[in-house]
Amino acid sequence: MKLLIDAGNTRVKWALCEAGRVVAHGAVAHGALGTLAGRLPPVAEAWGACVAGDAARAAIETAVGVSIRWVASETARGDVRNHYRQVAEQGVDRWLAVLGARALHPGEDLVIALAGTALTVEALSADGDYLGGAIAPGARLMLAALAGNTAQLKREPGVWRDFPDNTPDALATGAWDALAGAVERMRQRLAERTGRSGVRVLLSGGDAAPLAARLTGPADLVDNLVLLGLMSVADCR
Template identity: 55%
Template sequence: MKLLIDAGNTRVKWALTDGAVLCDEGVVTHDFAHELAERWAGLTLEAAWGASVARPTIRDAVEAACPVPVRWMSSERQRGGVTNHYRNIAEQGVDRWMAVLAARARLPGQDVVLASAGTALTVEALTAEGDYLGGLILPGFALMLKSLAAGTAQLDRLAGQWEPFPQATPDALASGALDAMAGAIERLRRRLAEQTGRAPATLVLTGGDAERLLPLLAPPCVIMDNLVIHGLLRVANET
């Protein structure tokens, strides 16, 4: 078996694979990363692949818990039919690259805009020819609300729900954050269509706030879970 590890900004996700499908999956928040050793004890592993954007102490905890050395991935110039046009590959978060590889594998030959709605919102542009053109990074839903709570005197409150014309402050907070996120996604989608001269790209959503965003975005739009893990699966199978 192979172990695939996605060490994100707030959680560590993992999955076991026999090379074809994911056989087992799990997740812990950073506060419980010490439990990984117990959860992975007794596993018979051929190898482990990881993608990390977490702080160094979390990466150290993952390495200490894993029964075999972890092969940590980095963003690359090319893999799996995708050419990465990021100017400085070293500064790109590997989670973004793994998700792009997974989206390409799931939707080959299509223009894709990939939005990962987690702690941060990242939005990526991928052409049907396999050119990854780059993307956006902005605060995710919770971070937007946290910044408003920290920077204003009267907005430290729970968010409500999205409304087309919010008439209560909790709904105004939720609607403002979600509209900002959806607007960024649709603007990049429009720019990609202008770049290619083709119809608007298929939109792929992933991350914890994908369901919140789905009703606010134009079709074609699909949710795909655990794209970083699926990107690692592709790498592991090619290695």
């Protein structure tokens, strides 16, 4: 049995995999890492992806009590080729999400969006070319920036509406429309690049569901997409 760790900026997701399948999974906030060890059985190996910094890596290893093989983005894995100009500077969660998406839907044109603290939107062709992607602030970061930098917008956001008629709802609508627009633009650009319609959009992350509701085209919600990619790297057969 292998332990997989996906350490984001807000939460640490984990999964136990064996014989090509996930047998248990969960998530804890960084401040609750001390509770993680009690949830885990002995494992043969541990693999991890972390975008939260070196201190977080050290805290996670202390919490689980085993050495973790931390992975990084690569120029290629299997039939997926990474066209990112500086692979070493790419967040590993983005790369693993692409690998997880490829494992789920081989041979399809895919847009892969991780909606959390930040929004990342990646483009993967049916031929296995990962073309790159975009990064934008997540909904909470956008709204915090507005509240912190504009004197008349220091208020709680409201809800998304077709035509907001008050400032709180205008804030919420602007944030979600901006995120949805980033996904839809990538969907359009990938279709134009390949000359093929029917680009599949995969959404993962804590804000995936509300983002899906704002899109004009269809999208699939996928839990733990980064962990699925990590499972392929760790070879959990």
